[in-house]
Amino acid sequence: MLAEAGGPERQVPRGGIVRAEGMPVNGFHVLLDGWVSSSIAVSDGGRQIVKIHLPGDILGAPSLALRHTAETLTALTQVRVRHIEAEKLGRIFHIAPRMGAALFLSAQQERVILMDRIASVGRTQAGGRVAALLLHLHERLSLIDPDRGPSFELPLTQEQIGDVIGVTSVHVNRTFRDLERRGFIVRDGMHFTLPNVPGLRALAGLPTREWARDVRWIDGPETALG
Amino acid sequence: MLAEAGGPERQVPRGGIVRAEGMPVNGFHVLLDGWVSSSIAVSDGGRQIVKIHLPGDILGAPSLALRHTAETLTALTQVRVRHIEAEKLGRIFHIAPRMGAALFLSAQQERVILMDRIASVGRTQAGGRVAALLLHLHERLSLIDPDRGPSFELPLTQEQIGDVIGVTSVHVNRTFRDLERRGFIVRDGMHFTLPNVPGLRALAGLPTREWARDVRWIDGPETALG
DNA sequence: CGTGCACTTGACAGCTGTCAATGCCGGTGG
DNA sequence: CCACCGGCATTGACAGCTGTCAAGTGCACG
Numbered sequence: 001m002l003a004e005a006g007g008p009e010r011q012v013p014r015g016g017i018v019r020a021e022g023m024p025v026n027g028f029h030v031l032l033d034g035w036v037s038s039s040i041a042v043s044d045g046g047r048q049i050v051k052i053h054l055p056g057d058i059l060g061a062p063s064l065a066l067r068h069t070a071e072t073l074t075a076l077t078q079v080r081v082r083h084i085e086a087e088k089l090g091r092i093f094h095i096a097p098r099m100g101a102a103l104f105l106s107a108q109q110e111r112v113i114l115m116d117r118i119a120s121v122g123r124t125q126a127g128g129r130v131a132a133l134l135l136h137l138h139e140r141l142s143l144i145d146p147d148r149g150p151s152f153e154l155p156l157t158q159e160q161i162g163d164v165i166g167v168t169s170v171h172v173n174r175t176f177r178d179l180e181r182r183g184f185i186v187r188d189g190m191h192f193t194l195p196n197v198p199g200l201r202a203l204a205g206l207p208t209r210e211w212a213r214d215v216r217w218i219d220g221p222e223t224a225l226g
Numbered sequence: 227m228l229a230e231a232g233g234p235e236r237q238v239p240r241g242g243i244v245r246a247e248g249m250p251v252n253g254f255h256v257l258l259d260g261w262v263s264s265s266i267a268v269s270d271g272g273r274q275i276v277k278i279h280l281p282g283d284i285l286g287a288p289s290l291a292l293r294h295t296a297e298t299l300t301a302l303t304q305v306r307v308r309h310i311e312a313e314k315l316g317r318i319f320h321i322a323p324r325m326g327a328a329l330f331l332s333a334q335q336e337r338v339i340l341m342d343r344i345a346s347v348g349r350t351q352a353g354g355r356v357a358a359l360l361l362h363l364h365e366r367l368s369l370i371d372p373d374r375g376p377s378f379e380l381p382l383t384q385e386q387i388g389d390v391i392g393v394t395s396v397h398v399n400r401t402f403r404d405l406e407r408r409g410f411i412v413r414d415g416m417h418f419t420l421p422n423v424p425g426l427r428a429l430a431g432l433p434t435r436e437w438a439r440d441v442r443w444i445d446g447p448e449t450a451l452g
Numbered sequence: 453c454g455t456g457c458a459c460t461t462g463a464c465a466g467c468t469g470t471c472a473a474t475g476c477c478g479g480t481g482g
Numbered sequence: 483c484c485a486c487c488g489g490c491a492t493t494g495a496c497a498g499c500t501g502t503c504a505a506g507t508g509c510a511c512g
Contacts, residue, residue: 025438040345043431048345065335067436070342086443093319093327094446100326101319107333109291114340116296119266119274121348122392125499157458166348171500173460205269210293212251217312220320351467383490397468399492 001099002030002058005092006082018073018081019060025069027085029059034079035155038071039163049164050114052076052156054140061107064089077155101218109211116206121166124205126175129165132204134185138194151186151193227325228256228284231318232308244299244307245286251295253311255285260305261381264297265389275390276340278302278382280366287333290315303381327444335437342432347392350431352401355391358430360411364420377412377419 009032012018018029018036036053038060050071053059063069064086093100113136120132134154142148154161158176159169167175179185184200186193194200201208235258238244244255244262262279264286276297279285289295290312319326339362346358360380368374380387384402385395393401405411410426412419420426427434 022433038341040341040432042345042349043428044350046349048349050341050344062334062337062341064441065331065338065438067438070338070433070435086441090327090443090446093330093444094323097320097323097326100323100330101316104319104326104330104333105291107330107337108288110337111288111333111340112291112296114337114344115264115266115276115288118276118340118344118347118392119268121344123268123272123274124270159458166344168501169459170461170502174500177460202269206266207248207296209296212291212293215290215312217316218319220316384492385490394469395491396470396493400468403492 001092001096002084005088006030006084008082010081010083012075012079012081014075014077016075018075018079019069019071021069021072023069025063025066025086027083028061028064028089029073029081029083031055031057031059032080032082035076036079036081037074037076037156037160037164039074040071047072047163048166049160050117051110052137052164054144056144058106076160097220098218101220105212105215105218112209116209119206120204126165126167126171127179128203128205129167130161130172130175130179131184131200132206133161133165134192134194135197135200135204150195150197151191154190154192156190227318227322228310231314232256232310234308236307236309238301238305238307240301240304242301244301244305245295245297247295247298249295251289251292251312253309254287254290254315255299255307255309257281257283257285258306258308261302262305262307263300263302263382263386263390265300266297273298273389274392275386276343277336278363278390280370282370284332302386323446324444327446331438331441331444338435342435345432346430352391352393352397353405354429354431355393356387356398356401356405357410357426358432359387359391360418360420361423361426361430376421376423377417380416380418382416 021041031053033055036057036059037049038051038053039047039049041047059073059081060069060071063071092103116132120129124132137154138150138152141152156164157169158172162169162172165172176185176187180187184196184203186195247267257279259281262283262285263275264277264279265273265275267273285299285307286295286297289297318329342358346355350358363380364376364378367378382390383395384398388395388398391398402411402413406413410422410429412421
């Protein structure tokens, strides 16, 4: 529904900027294909990747609350995106309240993901953070492609992975080799396999979230009374 | 509006649990008075405080996306809260679309705050994290009470502050004394004064956010066309 | 075949965690 | 009124995780 409401399709090559931080806010994007990172620059020259976006994701929605965009959206692979005007979004809340509630719920889900990220970055060391990242991405990829096995392609450099979990690329490398040696992961270039998911979960130190499905309250009073 | 839609008022003493993590989700809370922390337990025994709630805040909304609550809501002071059923929330999206859009926008604002928190915890060291926390709380308190000067009460122990920014209480203490010595903060028990806000901002390393006000698109097509 | 990018490795410094002890202070019981 | 107690702040010593710096390797690409 959102994708159809959008403007023309746009292609961005790997490494290209979909939208830079600090720009005036006039809408958001939908990711049709490819991977995108959402990052915040820190004044010491570093940057923090706050979210890895997969196909189907809404990009840049948090900045709707701001005058200037907070995040830089960078194409991790070649991507296709569609821009959507904020006005189109406003119409949805008035025309399709159930959809509005679903968008609200989706935003709350993103908050849970961010909360878990903070817990991971703030309270575990590098091994646990890598474990949490790999598990999180594998889980989301499995939702898109249920037939997927225990492995996947991770199109990020080790420096980008470091920007996600808050360590340097050198330490990402040390951590990968350590996890490999201990049998938690298998690597072949950017291809990762997770032979010991329970072990990784224990390393990550965070509970596995069960997302609410068939949430009845978003139907509102009509169906609730009907 | 939300507070009026809620159930009976409840009082919780300092240190009490408003709602524990892992419980079935059936709604959320509104904070009428006092301070509340929202935290996630990590399996190594630690915990991460993901949000400090001030009067007027909505508590526990992220867990609406889950089957079991993700956050433990702990009273940092004596507090008054009101519980609100999820059904009441669903009704709002259908009866008051503009309010629904505003709730959506508020959730996006919270995402920006969490994103900044991740950048702070992941990409700065203890001094910068303390600076970011103090600035953030002072800014929010100033919104509630515009006449407030450059100082405020922070009803958190140093251990709790450590749980917010992801360091130990010992290191929080070291950092406080260092910031004090360098003239960035003045302390008297739990009373904090910020004599050098620009300096703290530079330490924090994050941009100051300008929140969108008078967002027109949430009015939807009616007024947009009228 | 040269070039650039990413990965890998080692040495060392620095920030932070851990452990332990001390002091302070308000509340409580005698 | 005073001793005791528990929670919190403070401090020092030391270990460990992570950052920094630097160099080498491998590989894709022109």
